[in-house]
Amino acid sequence: MAISDFYATHSNYQTRLSLHSMESQNIIGLASVVVKLLKNGEAHVIIGSDSFVGNTFLLELGQKSHVPFVSFSKSGPTLSSTQNPQLIHKTQNFSSVKAIAAILQEFEWREAVLIYEGNEYGSRIIPYFIGCFQDTGIRVGHISAISNSADDYEILRELNMLATMQTRIFVVHMSSPKLGARLFVLASKAGMISKDYAWLITDGLSNSLDAMDPRAIDLMEGVLGIRPHIPKAKHLENFKNRWKENLHAMKRNSLTSDQVNILGLWAYDTIWALAMATEKIGLMNTSFLKATYGRSSIDLTNLGLQPSILEIFNMIGTGERVVGYWTPEKGSSRNLHSNKGTRDKLKKILWSGDSITIPKGWAIPELKVAIPKKNGSTQFVDIHYNPHTNETKCLGFCCDVFYAAIEGLDFPKVDMVVGDTTIVANRTSYVEFTLPYLESGVIMLVPIKCDKHRNIWIFAQPWHWDLWLAFITTLIFIGFC
Known part of the structure; x- marks a missing residue:
């Protein structure tokens, strides 16, 4: 369609592109056709x-044969221009990273878990x-890598581990629709596509x-989700309609969708860019691009293929809504x-x-809080059990401090003990103690009583009369001796 549309618009051009499209189930079959x-x-x-593996292999063939390699797909190679002068590529758009961070800031989320596809496409971002x-x-x-070769049990085990964490925000970076579908199906089985969870x-x-x-x-x-924004235009709608008509004419019933996505538009624009370059150079030989781009690789972003606007959409039912x-x-x-x-939000x-x-x-998990029950000093910890409602209430100063701490604590890590628990060496091997908020010493x-007999003879009250008699007798005896 790109070639047909281009030369219908530029009928005066002297050069023509001829497209040899091929499909192969493996690298060996692809190699035999390309080498030929x-x-x-x-x-x-x-x-x-x-395919990332296929792109890497095709780039290697292009290097050895001095034929330019054009990559616009999300699985394109990430190699420097000095290493590959034949490489013309669309660099990976890292603007989506900033957009994701902006969303997290928008909703005041301070922590997130990254889940990425376990290959170079996923790891390099x-x-x-x-x-x-x-x-x-x-x-x-946390950062989790999910391999394309991982079975459902391995993915589910990783998701179950993530479900035990208190972070409920997950950012998924994958290129494989099949792997992404498996991830969300298994996440649903793990109970992670539910209230209080957020997925981006x-x-x-x-x-x-x-x-x-x-x-x-x-x-x-x-x-x-985050994706490049494609402005609505009449010629774009005409293109999509013709795309659907062509698919129906080809009887491609195996396709799951007849919608053209951004990758299809990049492919369309890539052909137009190559057709313009071919006409401008005026030569059609194995080195026509090498002679022009021999010193550095060309970035397709310079050709206007890199969108600067990203749209944020919300998946609702089987559709999407731009928010x-x-x-x-x-x-x-x-x-x-x-x-x-x-x-504006x-x-x-x-x-x-x-x-x-x-x-x-x-999310705060259910906590088992141990409360030492002691006799006396109920001002600090006092346990009240209501047999009618089967409810137990903790009252007292220590409990008030605990409730105040829980309200201001974002990420409680462990189960807790409320009360005046002595800090000793063997206990520190199992639990962590807060700093004491009361001085120990x-x-x-002593009981406080109102004593009406308080006078100058108060010093005599601790001793009984018989003790005083013995004391005075001893003094007189010692005095005579």
Whole structure:
């Protein structure tokens, strides 16, 4: 469609692109076809696949045959221009990292768990997440890598471990629709797609939702996603209609969706860029791009393929609803055309578990609190049990301090003991003690009574008369002696 549309618009061009498309189930089959085309001089440019392994292999073939390699997919290689002068690529868009951080700030979430695809596509963005989160005061509570080769038991075991943590905010960065679908299906089994949980996906999955299992899409209600914003335009709608007509004409009933996504648009624009470059250079040989781009690789972002506006959408049912936008200049806002510096919040969001309440971002587990019951000194700890309601209440100064601490404590880590528990060496091996809030020391407790006989002879009261008689007799005897 790109070639047909381009030369229909530029009928005066002297050069023509001829597209050799191929599909292969493995690297060996792909290699045999590409090597044959390169050997016969029929291939002048290689356009990358959706597979990271396939892209790496095709780039290696392009290097050895001095044929430019063009990559626009999310699984494109990340290599420097000095290493690969034949590489023309669209760099990974790390703006989504800043947009995710802006969303976390919007809802005052201070900690998040990162879940990423266990390959180079997933791992290379993690340092950007950590750095951006640190700059915005957000803590990375845990980082989990999920391999494409992991079975359901391994993924479910990892999710069950994450469910024991108190952080309830999860950021998912994956490119594989199949792996993403498995993750959310298993997360639902683990009870993690429910109230008080929040899930965010980067553009890796957001751009591939049409290729995901419909069962997973139905379970992803409440998920927030980030993806490039594509402005509505008449020619774009015409293109989408023609795309659907072509698919129906080809009888591609195996496709799960007839919607064209951002990757398809990037592929379309890539062909237009190559056609323009071919006409401008005026030569069609194996070195026509090498002669021009021999000193450095070309970034497709310079050709206008890199969007600067990201849209924030909320998955509701099997559909999506745009709740805001993010731009480098204005940050996140509900209105794309809001003035710079204005601070309007995102639109209302439906969260996981069919909840409209913003998740707190963390959860306090049920705590077993031990309370030492002692006789006396009930002003500090006093236990009251009501046999009619079967309720036990803790009263006293220590309990009041405990309740006040719980209200202001964001992340309680362990079960607790309330009361004056002595700090000794063997106990410190099992529990952690707070700093004492009462001074400890040797004191004397005496009863206070109103004594009407208090006078100058009060010093004589501690001794009985017989003790005083013995004392005086002893003094007289010692005096005579």
